Amino acid sequence: MNTLVRAMCGPLLLTTLGALLAIDYAGQVSFSRTWPALLIVFGLCKLAERAGA
């Protein structure tokens, strides 16, 4: 379970990064405002890792 969560963390971060940049380019919300979402996703991944340990 823990290995699965750890393996999913990178792809999730990558998807989030792409989504935030796409939102920025669409003129909706600037990446300079949304980047903390990356920290949140990373934190959630780490939490899930600990919960599954």
Add this chain to the structure above:
Amino acid sequence: MKKGSIFAPLLLIGLGGLFLARNMYPDLPLMEYLARYWPFVLILWGVLRLTEVLYWSATKQPLPARGVSGGEWVLVVMLCFFGASVHAVMGFSSWFPAAVNFGGLDIFGETYQYPVAAEKPASKAPLVVIESFRGNARITGGDTDTVKVTGHQSIRSMEQSTADQASKEAVFEITGDANRVVIRTNQDRARRPGRVSADLEITVPKGASLEAHGRDGDFDVHGVNGTVNIFSDRAGVRLENIGGATRLDLTRSEIVRAINLKGSLDVRGDGSDMDLENIDGVVTINGGYTGNVEYHNLTKPVHYVGPQTEFSAEAVLGEVRAPLGTFNATGLTGPVRLQTRNRDVQMSDLTNSVDIQILDRGDIELRPEKLPLGRMNVRTFSGNITLGMPKEAKFDLTASVARGEVVNEFGDPLKEEDYRRGGALKGSNGGPLVELRTEMGKITVRQAAPGEPPLELKRFGRGPQTSPKVLRPLLKSTVKDIQPIDQ
């Protein structure tokens, strides 16, 4: 056999397909597609890796230690750098310097200018429409019965022939009839719209109304008696002597300056600086302005709603100065309502009721100089409150501090009551209700002498210095005491 991701071969296939398409169809704007849509490569990459991981997990295959390897992250960084650079060079981005001038030569090509001049007869009060505009436009109302445009289109390009081609694609035109004149720069028709901009001087009849749709650039509008509507992704707007209602819908703005407006002003969008002066209509602002915000002499109701602050007043006959972290106002006509999170608030020369709530930290200094006093409800979570009233003021005052102290410099009829950690100050001589409350800080009620100078604008960072260690337990127990402003 070592397990590998299918993304790398897919990426190769995709790149091969793109370049093949480019070779087969030379007109295909491949770089433009890349510049616009490269973040979707990251999304696709992440989703594919996620699918792989889930598939391996479901089929009981061994999972990799990391979903995205170190080498792949290096590739991601390189892709981001490449994508952001292409995006900027193609002119889609405004944060990147689109052209760095060095001895007249732009790093990303030279700027070629093409003169623009056109005019069209119009009625006394036509609607002038500017479509999908990128650049700077100065619109001036005058005693004329034509709409006249002069200026130039600027095209950044590596070579003259490409610029000439772009100039033919983005051909300038002025169309419509006498009552509706359309100014069209057609910049979006150019293969690289971000590299085409225009600087236009537009003269319109004094009674004209204006509707401008822009992507990036500034609008200066002077002496127009009709309505003004500006919609732009990113624009600085300066308005002066406007007769009708004005609406600005700006995604981002470096500056909004409006002086001498007879009608209402409705601003939407985020920005930096805002300067409003002598406005005779209702002012409504919806958006966050993080720079220097100033209002002077707004004679009708003002309503501002930002991400952290909400402010309304019946009029601002004096001024409001609200740079980041501070709100300094004088000459407000109430009911005045201000709700904010982290600001020092100073108000003097107030009329009618006042309702101030600071949800986090901030000092409040009030000096209502006019009598009779209005009803006051003033609360801060953490910060000092100072209230200076004329000696003759009538009030029914209750001031309380959960942790801190109260100071009575007013004298009778106020009486101090000490609690274990805080205190209260109560007293009435028959006036309106005045409630002051801070969870942590000091409340001072004093007599204000006539003719005291206006409260000096405080700068951000001079608020209450409360240790987070002390604040933390209080947050849990008392934050619910401060209720949002009812409406």
